[in-house]
Amino acid sequence: MGIREVSIVHSTHYKFDRRVAAGPHMIRLQPSQNSHAQILDYRMEITPKSFHAREQVGVFGNAITRLVFLEKIDFLSIIVSFKARLMAFNPFDFFLELHAEHFPFKYEKTQEESLGMYLHIYDQSEVQNWLSQQSLPSNGKTLDFVIGINKLVFNQFDYLLRFEHGVQSPSETIINNSGSCRDFTWLCINIFRAKGIAARFVSGYLVDLNFDDESKDMLVFHAWVEVFLPGAGWVGLDPTSGLLVSEAYIPLCSVPHFKDAAPIIGNTEECKVEMSYESSVVRHF
CATH class of the missing domain: 3.10.620.30 (C8orf32 fold)
Structure with a gap:
């Protein structure tokens, strides 16, 4: 199939019933380096803006964005967008020892x-x-x-x-x-x-x-x-x-146990929360 280019948007939203103190959040939504897709123009937009962010590499080699919030929040929105060039490859193209x-x-x-x-x-x-x-x-x-x-x-x-x-x-x-x-x-x-x-x-x-x-x-x-x-x-x-x-798979996180693969993990004060998410893909070929 050659090379296919697509634009991807993935949005996750949390709405809390009041302003709450939030603990550190770990976000695992950055494509891995071992992806068969070429990732272009990767962006992560987070609101509200009152936080410190630090990019890290986890113990299993996965990219992690760690957020520390500076004030109470009543919502959290994380929007990831990027272009991906899906380059066809032969999954059997290897030799075993x-x-x-x-x-x-x-x-x-x-x-x-x-x-x-x-x-x-x-x-x-x-x-x-x-x-x-x-x-x-x-x-x-x-x-x-x-x-x-x-x-x-x-x-x-x-x-x-x-x-x-x-x-x-x-x-x-x-x-x-x-x-x-x-x-x-x-x-x-x-x-x-x-x-x-x-x-x-x-x-x-x-x-x-x-x-x-x-x-x-x-x-x-x-x-x-x-x-x-x-x-x-x-x-x-x-x-x-x-x-x-195949090239249609874009890995974000690879771990020994599924508990370490959650895309977003964090905690807040006890409250009621509504969560929603949307995703879209648009082709460019």
């Missing part, structure tokens, strides 16, 4: 030590029990095994557009036989880890362009998986679609 071409494989000692947090399993017994009942890819090739696990989650579970906060545990998704993108991602991560493959949680934007009807173009806040394969590095997979990640 010889020792990792066939599954199972072992990481070299230094890699295994560095990847420790990405190998920790949650709900291990439930995940292992579910795996024991599945027909897993068995031709011995690591890439086929990884793709097969991704497709297995896609095929076995029903997708739900879930508006509740939080992420289901792997056992909840297995019991419910359904979940949202973030639930599938967390389950898939723990399946990979149960099989000795380091995996991490990625949150970001999915640019969904409808080439039959431009009015149906969408910008979706999404979650997907990345696995670490020796020789290839971090490889993205989307268990919600059963496919490998």
Whole structure:
């Protein structure tokens, strides 16, 4: 498809029932450097203006904007806008190290030590029990095994557009036989880890362009998986679609645990709050 350029706007608004003191807020809405999209003219507009902002790099290498408010506020508005050049790439354009071409494989000692947090399993017994009942890819090739696990989650579970906060545990998704993108991602991560493959949680934007009807173009806040394969590095997979990640995925945050991937986190005095958000994508080709 070559290069496609789009403009993206993502707005989040909080309205409080009175003026309240607000603690520090951490914002993770800046596209990652490992995005396959070229990011242009990135801007973040925050109101009200009574704050100090500091750009930071978090412990997992993600860009964070830290806000410290100087006075009480009765609303908070965060508007992110940028242009993205979506440059088509071949997701299979990599070579695995010889020792990792066939599954199972072992990481070299230094890699295994560095990847420790990405190998920790949650709900291990439930995940292992579910795996024991599945027909897993068995031709011995690591890439086929990884793709097969991704497709297995896609095929076995029903997708739900879930508006509740939080992420289901792997056992909840297995019991419910359904979940949202973030639930599938967390389950898939723990399946990979149960099989000795380091995996991490990625949150970001999915640019969904409808080439039959431009009015149906969408910008979706999404979650997907990345696995670490020796020789290839971090490889993205989307268990919600059963496919490998393409140039349409723009990562914002990559972490071992979903709790560290929230796009906006902070606190205020106790109050009532109304939250709303909008997103849009406009193509330039």
